[in-house]
Amino acid sequence: MPRELDAPELERSYRLDRDPExxxxxxxxxxxxxxxxxxxxxxxxxxxxxxxxxxxxxxIRFEGSxxxxxxxxxxxxxxxxxxxxxxxxxxxxLTDALRGQMVEELANILCGAMLSQLWPASTLALTSPxxxxxxxxxxxxxxxxxxxxxEGRLAISIRLTSGRGLPGAVSAGAxxxxx
Amino acid sequence: MAVNSLIVGISDCKVTRDTExxxxxxxxxSCIAVAMHDPVSRASGLLHxxxxxxxxxxxxxxxxxYMFADTGIPRLIDAIRAAGGDGARVIVQLxxxxxxxxSQGVFQIGKRNYLAARKILWKAGILIAGEAVGxxxxxxxxxxxxxxxxxxxxxxxTERELVRKHAPACTFAV
Amino acid sequence: MAYQVLIVxxxxxxxxxxxxxxxxxxxxxxxxxxxANGEEAxxxxxxxxxxxxxxxxxxxxxxxxxxxxxxxxxxxxKKTPAVVISTDATNERIVRMIELGAQGYMSKPFSxxxxxxxxxxxxxxxxxxxx
Numbered sequence: 001m002p003r004e005l006d007a008p009e010l011e012r013s014y015r016l017d018r019d020p021e022x023x024x025x026x027x028x029x030x031x032x033x034x035x036x037x038x039x040x041x042x043x044x045x046x047x048x049x050x051x052x053x054x055x056x057x058x059x060i061r062f063e064g065s066x067x068x069x070x071x072x073x074x075x076x077x078x079x080x081x082x083x084x085x086x087x088x089x090x091x092x093x094l095t096d097a098l099r100g101q102m103v104e105e106l107a108n109i110l111c112g113a114m115l116s117q118l119w120p121a122s123t124l125a126l127t128s129p130x131x132x133x134x135x136x137x138x139x140x141x142x143x144x145x146x147x148x149x150x151e152g153r154l155a156i157s158i159r160l161t162s163g164r165g166l167p168g169a170v171s172a173g174a175x176x177x178x179x
Numbered sequence: 180m181a182v183n184s185l186i187v188g189i190s191d192c193k194v195t196r197d198t199e200x201x202x203x204x205x206x207x208x209s210c211i212a213v214a215m216h217d218p219v220s221r222a223s224g225l226l227h228x229x230x231x232x233x234x235x236x237x238x239x240x241x242x243x244x245y246m247f248a249d250t251g252i253p254r255l256i257d258a259i260r261a262a263g264g265d266g267a268r269v270i271v272q273l274x275x276x277x278x279x280x281x282s283q284g285v286f287q288i289g290k291r292n293y294l295a296a297r298k299i300l301w302k303a304g305i306l307i308a309g310e311a312v313g314x315x316x317x318x319x320x321x322x323x324x325x326x327x328x329x330x331x332x333x334x335x336x337t338e339r340e341l342v343r344k345h346a347p348a349c350t351f352a353v
Numbered sequence: 354m355a356y357q358v359l360i361v362x363x364x365x366x367x368x369x370x371x372x373x374x375x376x377x378x379x380x381x382x383x384x385x386x387x388x389a390n391g392e393e394a395x396x397x398x399x400x401x402x403x404x405x406x407x408x409x410x411x412x413x414x415x416x417x418x419x420x421x422x423x424x425x426x427x428x429x430x431k432k433t434p435a436v437v438i439s440t441d442a443t444n445e446r447i448v449r450m451i452e453l454g455a456q457g458y459m460s461k462p463f464s465x466x467x468x469x470x471x472x473x474x475x476x477x478x479x480x481x482x483x484x
Binding site (some may be wrong): 035039040041084085088089090150 | 287290291294295297298301302304
């Protein structure tokens with residue numbers, strides 16, 4: 001598993017996006033979460049980001065021994081069946097509010113489980129997740145995975161920031177995730 | 180000692196209250212067996228399904244709903260209820276869902292079948308009392324109607340009783 | 354005898370999931386109270402004693418750890434069994450919550466059956482202690 005780094009060392013050298021163990025953890029946790037509480041499978045799939053423009057998305061931040069944030073996107077066709085599975089209801093019974101709450105809670109579970117497995121010896125606090133449009137973070141430093149489920153697609157981006165507060169804007173020369 | 184072996188074939192389902200009977204199904208590779216038993220009325224059922232969703236072939240599902248989880252499991256629940264099974268008492272156990280190379284050359288269908296059962300049972304208001312699922316070997320399972328005991332044998336192994344983790348507790352959704 | 358339960362989680366859908374597990378598990382549940390954070394939980398508890406508290410950790414206003422600290426400091430409330438249900442499975446947090454008196458810890462994700470088993474264990478121990 002990724003070794004623990006102190007804050008200055010983290011800033012200097014660690015790249016989450018270049019850590020193969022971190023990517024494997026994200027993959028494994030996404031599959032475990034979706035199977036255990038949402039009764040569906042998630043397998044890593046090639047990235048194709050057009051669908052993210054209208055996807056249901058949630059953003060969640062974390063702080064403590066590591067600062068950063070995570071974005072979750074669920075495709076339009078997947079959000080309702082996945083939410084209905086979790087709640088044990090028919091998709092027709094879903095409201096916009098329930099769907100939004102499910103996306104937020106899925107982001108919460110994914111983020112917490114990923115961080116607990118990436119850095120089990122750390123201290124972490126998660127903010128309340130918020131619905132948010134998908135954001136294309138700079139590829140440098142962002143660990144990004146797309147998944148296919150029988151219902152549709154998921155995307156997860158996670159990145160470390162150097163301290164409290166909002167991360168900086170995409171800097172000149174940085175390559176965004178989507179074209 | 181039970182004398183009637185009621186064989187449940189692939190894509191098949193049988194329900195009975197005959198306490199002389201044992202419900203048996205063989206060759207559970209990637210398929211799932213759903214066993215239900217009411218310890219008071221002894222209404223017992225065994226479903227053996229092959230695939231998770233009927234939408235892939237609705238004509239087949241119409242001819243044989245027991246081929247699919249989403250058409251088979253609700254019918255098993257209805258049949259148990261019709262046979263006198265009480266939703267609050269029925270014990271549900273699962274077997275099968277192995278990752279084996281099936282006739283379509285697919286490894287993943289075992290897990291998909293298992294997840295389908297869990298999703299449908301959760302929606303129906305049923306928690307699972309025990310399971311013998313996954314792995315890579317085929318299983319045979321038998322349900323004793325008189326006692327509700329479920330026995331599972333893995334290919335090449337010995338038969339063992341699937342021990343229920345707790346007292347019966349489920350409520351069929353209205 | 355029916356159990357009175359308090360579910361503390363800022364996610365309405367997670368409270369719904371837990372409520373469903375309680376209902377389907379066969380426990381006789383009397384009142385199932387809910388709170389979205391530790392502060393609301395304390396207000397509920399001041400008016401309604403319960404037999405078990407199921408609490409998340411990361412919540413706004415007052416988090417689960419502070420809630421456990423307040424319960425621990427209360428001569429009466431400290432006797433109410435509490436089960437933590439959280440995404441936080443870091444070592445330090447688990448240890449701290451157990452030290453604050455949590456009698457069970459469920460890391461999300463968990464299956465409905467796993468939560469049922471944990472509740473059976475905690476409520477069984479509670480009933481045995483009171484017998």
